[in-house]
Amino acid sequence: MPELPEVETIRRDLAPLLVGRTLTAVRIHAGAERLAITHAPAALARELSGRRVDDLARHGKYLLARLDDGRTWVLHLRMTGSIVHTTATAQAGRFERARVDLDDGHSLRLNDMRKFATWHLVADPREAMPNTGPDALDAEFSPAWLAARLATRTAPVKAVLLDQAVAAGVGNIYADEACWIAGIDPRTPADAVGPRRAARLHAAVCETLEEALGDRGSSFSDYRDGLGAQGLHQVRVHVFRRDGEPCDRCGSPIVKTRVAGRGTHLCPGCQRRPRRGSSRSSRSSRSSAG
Ligand SMILES: [Zn+2]
Numbered sequence: 001m002p003e004l005p006e007v008e009t010i011r012r013d014l015a016p017l018l019v020g021r022t023l024t025a026v027r028i029h030a031g032a033e034r035l036a037i038t039h040a041p042a043a044l045a046r047e048l049s050g051r052r053v054d055d056l057a058r059h060g061k062y063l064l065a066r067l068d069d070g071r072t073w074v075l076h077l078r079m080t081g082s083i084v085h086t087t088a089t090a091q092a093g094r095f096e097r098a099r100v101d102l103d104d105g106h107s108l109r110l111n112d113m114r115k116f117a118t119w120h121l122v123a124d125p126r127e128a129m130p131n132t133g134p135d136a137l138d139a140e141f142s143p144a145w146l147a148a149r150l151a152t153r154t155a156p157v158k159a160v161l162l163d164q165a166v167a168a169g170v171g172n173i174y175a176d177e178a179c180w181i182a183g184i185d186p187r188t189p190a191d192a193v194g195p196r197r198a199a200r201l202h203a204a205v206c207e208t209l210e211e212a213l214g215d216r217g218s219s220f221s222d223y224r225d226g227l228g229a230q231g232l233h234q235v236r237v238h239v240f241r242r243d244g245e246p247c248d249r250c251g252s253p254i255v256k257t258r259v260a261g262r263g264t265h266l267c268p269g270c271q272r273r274p275r276r277g278s279s280r281s282s283r284s285s286r287s288s289a290g
């Protein structure tokens with residue numbers, strides 16, 4: 001699933017190609033009716049047609065296209081969606097679910113094997129993003145914010161990181177990577193993390209997201225950028241889908257387990273699992289992190 005670095009890469013690719021353009025024709029293909037959330041598919045296509053895109057923003061995993069009538073077209077790619085800028089004459093791919101023609105002879109194609117992607121057309125984008133907190137790369141997502149959210153939860157720390165109300169944009173790949181960077185076992189009860197480790201985890205979330213953004217995202221399966229190319233970060237991850245391979249820090253084999261219902265990758269050698277109440281005690285070996 002595209003997470004923050006992937007969606008931001010798409011946004012940066014598409015913004016210069018889309019802002020100022022008018023959507024001349026919008027088609028949601030047969031079988032893709034679930035794409036349209038706020039309107040019937042034909043009505044949504046009609047409402048979008050003729051509108052100009054004035055801005056393309058992002059919050060968490062949502063793309064927010066502000067239109068010239070003041071409304072916002074909110075796109076979420078979910079599991080397998082991609083949105084690619086191409087020519088109007090390019091042939092449709094096998095999993096094309098919708099196409100949006102632009103007034104300059106180009107076209108956006110939504111490809112989505114699993115058909116979980118969603119489009120909203122709303123007056124206020126918050127209507128389309130329920131239970132969504134600060135973007136994980138916004139200053140509002142701070143060490144203190146994360147520490148406060150962790151302190152009140154007994155769920156595994158990974159479950160809290162995946163909660164979009166805590167850190168919008170973090171998903172399975174970068175939750176695993178952040179826990180590894182911070183040297184924290186993702187199964188640790190959140191309220192055992194404590195403020196010092198929470199600050200380390202916050203820094204790790206920012207670090208892994210920024211690094212992946214610099215690599216234009218991770219393509220483990222379906223992710224494609226706004227021009228249809230793969231990301232590069234999948235070869236630079238530390239734990240995600242590296243089960244059986246040696247840890248970059250301590251050499252122990254990476255293991256795969258399940259946490260919060262999600263496949264989870266961790267190093268049993270250097271990711272620590274403090275007990276509740278021990279979070280302020282030193283356990284000062286910073287897991288040989290350098
Ligand atoms: Zn290790």
